[in-house]
Amino acid sequence: MVYCGKPSRGCQMCRTRRIKCDETKPTCNQCTKSRRQCPGYKDEFDLVFRNETKATERRAKKATKKAAAAAAATATTTTAQRVMGSAGQEPISPASSSVGGGDELSPTFKDMIKSPFELAVIPAIQIPPETRATCHFVSNFVLIPRQGGTRGFMDYLVPLMKSESANSHLQHAFNACALASLGNRTNAGGGGGSTIDFAAKAYNEYTKALSATNAALRDPEASRSDGLLAAVLLLGMFENITAKQMGDFAWGSHVEGAIQIVKARGRKQLRTKIGLMLFIAVRTQLIIHTLTSGKAPIMGVEWWMGDAVKDEMAASCQRLNLRTSELRAEVTRVMTTVARTPENVELMQCLMRRAQELDADSVEWMRRLPEHWQYKTLCWEDHVPNGDYSRAEVFPGRVDVYNDFWIASVWNMARTNRLILASITVRCAAWVCSPVDYRTTPEYATAARVCMDTITDILACVPYHLGWHVKRKHLFQNDELSGFACGDDSDTKGLAGYFLTWPLACVMGQDYATDAQRQWVQGRLKFIGDELGIKYAHILSQLQVRIPSMLIRRDGLMAQxxxxxxxxxxxxxxxxxxxxxxxxxxxxxxxxxxxxxxxxxxxxxxxxxxxxxxxxxxxxxxxxxxxxxxxx
Structure with a gap:
């Protein structure tokens, strides 16, 4: 405690506004005139003696930070390489050793890795492109869970990269993804004058990764390692980042390869923390693969869900997704193999009821979510600049925000699941009532209402993913949003676009979406491809699929x-x-x-x-x- 001279005796509101207070009690006239709530006056003792401990602490931290920055500036390249592990000789994170031991990721990991990365960006011309690419990829795609929080995304890379050599299949696959992602963002406007050919470097690393992966697959021991499975998942991600022609099928082949590796590894892989994280990552990719291809998951739902639960709410959602993929495959099989007899009509009605029960289970899942899983409506937007939906950041209506990107992605998986279940119900109704127009059935009316509401919910989450709320912090303050391994969390993240691509493509293909909604979704997919570097979004933005009408027409083509x-x-x-x-x-x-x-x-x-x-x-x-x- 120190004496700080004669203090102001005005109310706190007037001191904040830097105006003279008339010191009228109990409330000053300045606050009354401006219709503000007067906070009152300080105690006489507090006026004379003020606690300077916090202010002194802030000044000391500021001075220490400046000194550390000046010292680190002399050895920027060395520091960045040591922390980021660019050549694979050092761990990506100083805290990664705790991860390998089975503990949760340290909350200081992000803080320790962020500052050197910021320092490395300043003299970027001295930093090797591989190091810059590593920083960029980790800060855009490696989502670190908070202490006691939800799951992350690809956080298994942190301990795995520590144990891998510079020439391993995992290191090459990681480098390929990192270089491709940075190259896409650089060409989008972050540094168009760069003379570095990131694409060539990325494909060079991709080729090395494929070669090393094929060699590892021939080794009975290496073919079941965590590093190989993580490398295959990264190769699939590389296809989505760089896809221009055959991205979807190349991604699918890598997913199918990962599924076979998981099958060969057996249940013992669930005994380790990294093994469980990799298993869940493959299961997530399997769900998207089966729902887009119409195939049933191999080994069945229980094999994928039993003893492999890290977050109970997310696991319940994935169980519903897998059951939906099984039902969809069964409906397609029945429609293409049986004749329209009274017995088979009853069978189709039974399948339709199963779809309706699954949809009811999805609604119940949403209702039972805990408070920290719930989204909040930030505001409403009614205006579209110049009437151009393709360039608008927000579609007229709600703008919702979530606690982190991973929770938002699980919500969208549940929503797209409802869209698919609605299409199954309408397809069954069309098969049963043929040749009567299926659009006259009550099932179609219910599906249209559900799908229109679901589409609205998906569109409301897009501005959050693409960083719209960050520019308007006065509307929403939350220090517990998703945390990435390094970098500034306020930037628009590539992972957000990666999570959004498939839900947006599903929305654009719905019969129930309006032309304005399709135009807006097409613009957001183009933004994800151009600005966030997820090139597969370009292919999906050009699809003219309409569901369920085209599926119903296909059912007629394939019918016996x-x-x-x-x-x-x-x-x-x-x-x-x-x-x-x-x-x-x-x-x-x-x-x-x-x-x-x-x-x-x-x-x-x-x-x-x-x-x-x-x-x-x-x-x-x-x-x-x-x-x-x-x-x-």
Missing amino acids: PYPMAHNFEKLLSARMAPPTAGYAMNPLQQREAMQKEDFEKRRSELLNKATGTATGSTGESVKLVAQKWLTV
Whole structure:
């Protein structure tokens, strides 16, 4: 305590506003005139003796920070390389040793890694591109969970990178992703004058990673290691970052490879912390792969969910996702293999009821979420600048914010799951009521209402992902938002775009989305591809898929053309009959050939409609993605 001279006796409000207070009690007239709540006056003792401890502490910290910055500036390159582990010789994080021991990530990890990175950016010309790329990737994609908080994203890389050599498959895969991501962001406007060919360096590292990964797969011991599985996941991510033509299928092949590795590793991989994190990461990729391809998950739901729960709420959502993928595959199989008989109509109605029950379970999951999982409405926006939806940051309506990106991504998985369940319900209703228009059924009316509400919820979360709220901190203050391994959390993150790409593509393909919503979503996907460097978003932004109407049309194309298909003996004897005189085929074979020709023609028309006006190599890529989504 020190004496600080004659203090002001005015109220705290007037002192803050730096105006003269008339010191009228109990409230001053200045506050009354300006309709402000007067906080009152300090005690006489507090006026004379003021606690300077906190102010002194702040000054000491400021002086220490300046001294540390001056000392670190003389050895910036060495410091950055040591902390970021650019060559694989040092750990990415000084706190990573605690992770390997099974403890939660230290809250000081981010603080220890952030300051040297900021120092390294200043004389960036002296920093090797690999080091800059490492800093960029970790600060954009490695999401660190808070103490006692939810899961992170790719946080398993922190301990794994510590134990890997400079020439390992994991190191090369990491370098490929980091260089590709930084190159995409640099070319987008963060440094267009750079003479470094990041793309060439990235593909060089990618080639080395593929070679090293293939060699490891031939080694019985290395093929089941944590490092190999993490490398395969990174290779899949590289395809999404760089995708221009075949990104979707290349990503799918890496996911299928990761699934086979997980299957070979067995249940014992769940005994370690890193093994459990990798298993859940593969399960997440499996869910997206099965929902987009219409395939059922191999080994079944229980194999993927049993004893592999890190966060109970997220695991419940993923269980619903896996059950939906199984149901969707079963519905498609039934529609393409059975005839329309009373027994099969009852079977289809049973499948439709299962879809409705799963949707009710999804609603119940949302209702049971704890408080820290809930989102908050930040504000409402009604204006679109110049009426151009493709460039607007916010679609008219709500703007919601979440506690972190990972929670928001789980919410969106649940929402897209509801969109898929609605399409299953309508497809079943269309099959049952055919040839009556399915849009007259009560199932269609319910699905339309659910989908329109779900689309609104997904659009409301996009500004949060893309950093709109950061520019308006006066509207919302929260110091516990998602924390990345290094860098400034206020920047727009590549991970946000990575999480958003698939939900936005699902929204754009819905029959229930309006033209304005599609235009806005298309603009956001273009922004993710151009500004955040997730190039796969460009391919998805050009899709003209409409669900469920195109799926219903496909169901009609793939349906069994023979009303007596269940009578296999009669069908077989007709097919094996000799050709009619003067013809090369019998009547049944002629009918099959004509139907096949008509099917191919209608199939081509459906795919051309789904790809829109896309041409060239991009058009071929869009066509391949559309073909996979529609499975025709």
